[in-house]
Amino acid sequence: MDAHKSLTIGLFGFGVVGEGLYKVLQQTPSLKATIKKVCIKNPEKKRNAPDALFTTNKDELLNDPEINVIVEVINESEPAFEIVSTALKNGKDVVSASKKMIAEHLPELLGLQKLTERSFLYESAACASIPVIRNLEEYYDNDLLHSIKAIVNGSTNFILTKMFEDKLDFQQALLLAQQLGFAESDPTLDVEGFDAANKWNFLLTHAYGIVVPPDALVFNGIQSIHQSDALVATEKHYDIKLVAQAKKLENGKVAAFVLPQFVKHDDHLAFVKNEYNGVVIESGFADKQFFYGKGAGSFPTASAVLSDLSALRYQYKYEYKKLYHHKPNELTNDFYIRVYVSFDDWKYIPKEKFEWIEEWHAETDRKYLVGVLHFNELAQNSWWRENKTSLILSPEAVIEDVEVRKLKKKSLELAGIV
Ligand code: HSE
Numbered sequence: 272m273d274a275h276k277s278l279t280i281g282l283f284g285f286g287v288v289g290e291g292l293y294k295v296l297q298q299t300p301s302l303k304a305t306i307k308k309v310c311i312k313n314p315e316k317k318r319n320a321p322d323a324l325f326t327t328n329k330d331e332l333l334n335d336p337e338i339n340v341i342v343e344v345i346n347e348s349e350p351a352f353e354i355v356s357t358a359l360k361n362g363k364d365v366v367s368a369s370k371k372m373i374a375e376h377l378p379e380l381l382g383l384q385k386l387t388e389r390s391f392l393y394e395s396a397a398c399a400s401i402p403v404i405r406n407l408e409e410y411y412d413n414d415l416l417h418s419i420k421a422i423v424n425g426s427t428n429f430i431l432t433k434m435f436e437d438k439l440d441f442q443q444a445l446l447l448a449q450q451l452g453f454a455e456s457d458p459t460l461d462v463e464g465f466d467a468a469n470k471w472n473f474l475l476t477h478a479y480g481i482v483v484p485p486d487a488l489v490f491n492g493i494q495s496i497h498q499s500d501a502l503v504a505t506e507k508h509y510d511i512k513l514v515a516q517a518k519k520l521e522n523g524k525v526a527a528f529v530l531p532q533f534v535k536h537d538d539h540l541a542f543v544k545n546e547y548n549g550v551v552i553e554s555g556f557a558d559k560q561f562f563y564g565k566g567a568g569s570f571p572t573a574s575a576v577l578s579d580l581s582a583l584r585y586q587y588k589y590e591y592k593k594l595y596h597h598k599p600n601e602l603t604n605d606f607y608i609r610v611y612v613s614f615d616d617w618k619y620i621p622k623e624k625f626e627w628i629e630e631w632h633a634e635t636d637r638k639y640l641v642g643v644l645h646f647n648e649l650a651q652n653s654w655w656r657e658n659k660t661s662l663i664l665s666p667e668a669v670i671e672d673v674e675v676r677k678l679k680k681k682s683l684e685l686a687g688i689v
Pocket residue numbers: 396398399423424425426427453454455461466566567568
């Protein structure tokens with residue numbers, strides 16, 4: 272596609288993002304990008320655009336030779352994959368915002384990009400307005416990426432902010448996130464961490480060349496965070512955030528997961544409120560950098576789609592440099608993790624699984640401890656997410672120092688709690 276050629280778009284989906292893109296394109300005539308047809312599921316729904324624009328027949332878009340770009344912003348993952356693969360095979364460039372679909376089909380999508388040599392861009396699928404994918408692809412090409420820590424889900428960050436700062440209850444905060452168009456149609460995807468884990472899945476590919484199925488990542492959402500956890504956080508001068516993180520260990524492997532975490536007030540991520548997202552990158556040469564911007568909502572998401580459309584003008588493609596041009600990194604669960612766990616009864620907690628427990632409060636109805644576990648304990652067992660147990664990572668959670676492994680376990684008898 273040459274730089275002067277117009278972009279003729281076939282748009283799939285006219286929800287929060289699709290309609291946002293329609294409006295944004297009307298305000299950016301310089302891009303010379305026009306939506307020729309919009310494919311929707313429900314023709315009965317009233318839309319803020321001329322009727323003639325809409326169809327329910329996907330082939331009208333996929334088989335139209337004039338349409339050179341397909342923008343796919345629908346909800347359902349399998350139909351989205353079908354649309355994207357057909358479009359690429361039909362020689363069209365594709366821009367997508369379907370994070371679940373990308374996470375679930377990444378190996379096939381990588382294959383299709385190689386086969387068809389078309390562009391498949393999805394900047395809007397993670398952190399909406401923050402250009403995180405292109406940054407990871409381009410800027411850190413040769414730099415050593417020590418770690419990335421991020422808030423990648425706007426709805427859960429919005430809910431935590433409203434609950435702990437504005438004192439709304441969970442249901443009120445969720446309802447507001449839904450009304451503002453931040454939440455997924457099925458909000459459990461946000462609340463229980465699936466959406467963040469999906470985004471983290473393909474961000475790991477761009478950051479470290481890691482390609483794993485979505486269920487390979489240990490993750491949780493904010494559903495078990497208890498009011499008492501917020502009180503402990505306040506006492507300790509922490510915020511609670513849902514943090515996606517990846518850290519390169521000394522053995523060259525990568526520790527990665529998405530879990531709630533206590534965040535110190537002076538941490539960059541503590542600054543991230545409401546539907547904003549934030550990404551803190553630590554690298555060998557650039558040192559620490561912080562990216563911040565709206566992570567959900569109609570225009571912020573459409574802005575990233577717009578930026579992808581504009582990148583198509585110079586045939587921009589992801590090169591997946593860490594995967595194809597460098598030795599890809601490997602994911603590992605072989606490290607230790609410092610956690611805070613709150614619970615109703617000791618019987619739900621396998622105390623013997625802890626390397627050591629360094630703090631505990633057991634007098635009140637809601638009890639808690641702070642201790643260190645091997646990460647495999649979280650990967651292989653589910654006690655930490657059952658029986659109203661709440662697990663929140665300590666601020667500097669990953670312990671990899673080999674000396675630590677040699678430390679004699681501080682016995683629980685010594686601690687006097689077994
Ligand atoms: N439900 C998502 C979120 C939308 O809250 O982050 C943006 O991907």
